[in-house]
Amino acid sequence: DIQMTQSPSSLSASVGDRVTITCRASQGISNSLAWYQQKPGKAPKLLLYAASRLESGVPSRFSGSGSGTDYTLTISSLQPEDFATYYCQQYYSTPAFGGGTKVEIK
Amino acid sequence: QVQLVESGGGVVQPGGSLRLSCAASGFTFSSYGMHWVRQAPGKGLEWVAFIRYDGSNKYYADSVKGRFTISRDNSKNTLYLQMNSLRAEDTAVYYCAKDTSIIVALYYFDYWGQGTLVTVSS
Numbered sequence: 001d002i003q004m005t006q007s008p009s010s011l012s013a014s015v016g017d018r019v020t021i022t023c024r025a026s027q028g029i030s031n032s033l034a035w036y037q038q039k040p041g042k043a044p045k046l047l048l049y050a051a052s053r054l055e056s057g058v059p060s061r062f063s064g065s066g067s068g069t070d071y072t073l074t075i076s077s078l079q080p081e082d083f084a085t086y087y088c089q090q091y092y093s094t095p096a097f098g099g100g101t102k103v104e105i106k
Numbered sequence: 107q108v109q110l111v112e113s114g115g116g117v118v119q120p121g122g123s124l125r126l127s128c129a130a131s132g133f134t135f136s137s138y139g140m141h142w143v144r145q146a147p148g149k150g151l152e153w154v155a156f157i158r159y160d161g162s163n164k165y166y167a168d169s170v171k172g173r174f175t176i177s178r179d180n181s182k183n184t185l186y187l188q189m190n191s192l193r194a195e196d197t198a199v200y201y202c203a204k205d206t207s208i209i210v211a212l213y214y215f216d217y218w219g220q221g222t223l224v225t226v227s228s
Binding site for chain 2: 036042089095100
């Protein structure tokens with residue numbers, strides 16, 4: 001099975017900051033990677049798929065990049081509503097999620 | 107609009123059984139694969155099971171294989187998860203989730219229900 005490792009597990013940032021979250025797969029996943037945002041007590045929300053494609057309705061401050069085993073989610077200018085936990089998920093094989101990155105207010 | 111509404115969660119003793127349901131609306135349910143994903147309290151997400159749009163193929167996480175059964179009734183637009191031989195480590199919020207792709211599943215999820223909590227405890 002493919003393991004997904006996210007880093008950092010948490011970070012503190014201010015409104016307007018640029019934030020980058022990294023996800024590493026235990027083997028190549030050919031851009032078969034999705035990113036989700038989850039707020040407390042709510043279901044996850046799909047942000048990006050195919051590593052860099054923005055889901056309809058998601059603000060353009062969210063972007064994704066990467067290839068092979070290493071992928072990143074970038075929030076270009078953090079907004080108050082972006083404080084949440086973010087998960088990567090590979091769908092190259094049996095679906096597997098990263099451990100999550102909690103983005104907190106500094 | 108797409109809606110997924112889970113029900114059937116509750117408290118059950120170790121070794122017990124529970125059946126979860128997920129009522130779907132707002133899309134052609136019979137054309138999409140469906141998944142169950144769970145989240146233990148304060149923990150991350152874990153994919154549990156998948157069923158093809160027509161019910162012909164089912165796949166499970168190793169952690170639930172042989173104990174859980176996913177099924178669907180396309181005439182009722184409803185997804186199910188039969189959970190047997192429950193263990194403490196099955197305690198989680200269980201979400202049903204819609205696959206993004208019509209007919210041929212891609213195994214990522216564009217709509218999720220609100221979740222239903224299953225607690226396995228004596």
